[in-house]
Amino acid sequence: MENTLPAEALDASFDLVARQDAADAALGALRSDVEEVKSRLERVSRAAARPALSGAAQPSPELKGFVDGYLRFGREAELKSVSGAVLADGGFAVPREIDAMIAAQLKAISPIRAIAQIVQTGTAGYRKLVSTGGTASGWVSEVAARPETNTAKFSEIAPPMGELYANPSATQAMLDDVDFDLEAWLASEIATEFARAEGAAFITGSGTNQPLGFLSAPTATTGDASRAFGTLQFLGSGHASGFDTAPELKLIDLVHALKSGHRQGATFVMNSKTLAAVRKFKTADGAFLWQPGLLEGQPARLLGYPVIEAEDMPDVAANAYPIAFGNFRNGYLIAERKVTTILRDPFTNKPFVNFYATKRVGGQVLDSDAIKLLRIEA
Incomplete structure (x- = not known):
């Protein structure tokens, strides 16, 4: 005799299976939401452990990575390149935010830089030609002979180059202090030292390992x-x-x-x-x-x-x-390399960390x- 179930029992069984599937799906979604909330709480907790300065603007991810990873802890895997490339393509270079700030302060402090001609060079062997005598001309009649006239003469300008440096320092405790504005401090220290040295060299520099002042x-x-x-x-x-x-x-x-x-x-x-x-x-x-x-x-x-x-x-x-x-x-004429380099030295003068910054700068009278x-x- 064939064993069969009533239609009502079959419908109830199918409905139970569907409800079980829906419950499983809801439970999976809930677990996903819980994991996401947990991840957010962990990120908030880590951010709260290092509070930002009151009213300070949030730094860019590149600058934050450079400051936290290299300047504060010296991790070479997080060096920042001045070219704006990925971190692994860096060098001991000041990040773009700091380099731009230095340039602005130099114009405010060093007046000769603000009024002179500035060129960016790729090497220390920069040369410039100056025409010292124009082409001559003369008056003749319609059928007269045209004698040769003088041609232009040139002189070469090779501004003496020197390496300008600054070597400010800070204790490791200061670098670990979350309220310490490392970017502003470093830019101010380097800009002050560079402006002091440049201002004197562009005026009275000897031309030996420094610009030749006018x-x-x-x-x-x-x-x-x-x-x-x-x-x-x-x-x-x-x-x-x-x-x-x-x-x-x-x-x-x-x-x-x-x-x-x-x-x-x-x-x-x-x-x-x-x-x-x-x-x-x-x-x-x-x-x-x-x-x-x-x-x-x-x-x-x-x-x-x-x-x-x-x-x-x-x-x-x-x-x-x-x-x-x-x-x-x-x-x-002021000739300078584009890149300001900075070397972090935590070993020479413990417990101070030195930031040895250098830049090549040259100068010379262009048109006397x-x-x-x-x-x-x-």
Whole structure:
């Protein structure tokens, strides 16, 4: 006799199986949700263990990896490349965020860098050609012979290069402190040291393992037409130890010793002590030569030209050059490597960690007709 179940029993059995499958699926989804919540709680817990500075912006993942992995713990697997490539392709290089900050602060501190011509080089063997004599021409009649005219001459500029360095340090305890703004501190320390050294070298550098400052270039009293290339022209002040009785006339002569093309964009450069004396100069009718800036952010002017304060310029003294006037964008060239490198040294000076930063910088007078000097002499 055939054994069969009623239709109602079969339907109930199928319904029970379907409910069991649905329950299993719901349980699996719940387990997945639990695992996700657990993972989020773990991430929050790890973040809470190292709280961020109050009000500080969250750093980029690349910068955070560089700071936590290399500067703080010295893990070489987390070196950051200045090129912006992956971490494994790095080197001992400052991250892009810090390098950009250094450049901005250098312009604010080193005035010659802000007004000179800057080129980025790939090697220390940078060269530049300067045309020292244009092609000549002449007038002839329609059928006259055309004799040969002079051709242009060139001189080579090779700015002396030197390695600029800074070596700030911090204790390991400071690096471990979560409230310590490592990026701002490192950038400020390096920028201050670089600006101090550059500001002096661009003005008075000897050219030996450092830039050749424009005050270290040869000087002469002859004009542009007969003076040797690379030699700066100077004018005397009319007094052996200072300015004569009509100093404003000497400054006017200094301005107009510069070619008119260079006067477009020219600047006075002097230190604050010399500037204090110059601000007291008056014309014959009693008006001050000094003109303060009319708007915020505009430089003060002397005879209509901006004045830049550079503390590395010499004071007023016998045979000194306390005042320079010229178009430094055309007259002085700064050549530098693009990359600022930084080496973390936790071993040499325990318990301090040194950050040895270096950068190659060079400089030299580019066009000697574009800069004029005032010399203190009778």
